[in-house]
Amino acid sequence: KAGVTQTPRYLIKTRGQQVTLSCSPISGHRSVSWYQQTPGQGLQFLFEYFSETQRNKGNFPGRFSGRQFSNSRSEMNVSTLELGDSALYLCASTLRSGQGNTIYFGEGSWLTVV
């Protein structure tokens, strides 16, 4: 079974631009969440989607947005990029079970803002 797939793996953007990152969850997983990872702040939760609806949202400005499609694939968008948005963006899909949920991560998308 394929893992969580994120594209692109690496990208460089200029301040003020916007970026869209894509994530395909593990087949059968309907929940997708996004995290930002930086050396200074560690892993920070951005948002979670389940059945095309945002279920949870972290403490990030409105420039960060996401959506989920009917096939569970998800995209996140960051508008008006700032230098501080340079980070590894991790997508994770969740296996939900009666006993407990398990999160599986993709390889991440490295975003550099210059």
Place this chain on the structure above:
Amino acid sequence: AQSVTQPDIHITVSEGASLELRCNYSYGATPYLFWYVQSPGQGLQLLLKYFSGDTLVQGIKGFEAEFKRSQSSFNLRKPSVHWSDAAEYFCAVGDNNDMRFGAGTRLTVKP
């Protein structure tokens, strides 16, 4: 509010030596507990998880962790470290609605 503390930012061990990475949590009920490993430039890989039952959990790559409710801890152990274990390790605690990650412990393995 739930939180996770990994007291050690960086640990260095010799190859073949035993390893214990500490994780303490704060949570109102019995949490779900996880350990993940991240190699440089990669995503996080699940090592093991605890939901209920036996408090000693076996994971991949020879790792195990023990849930100690009285100490609010979920320490990760490995009897003999290999050079390929050098990575960053994250403890996580959560329930079905929220997951919190520790700041991570970076493991260096000396030859």
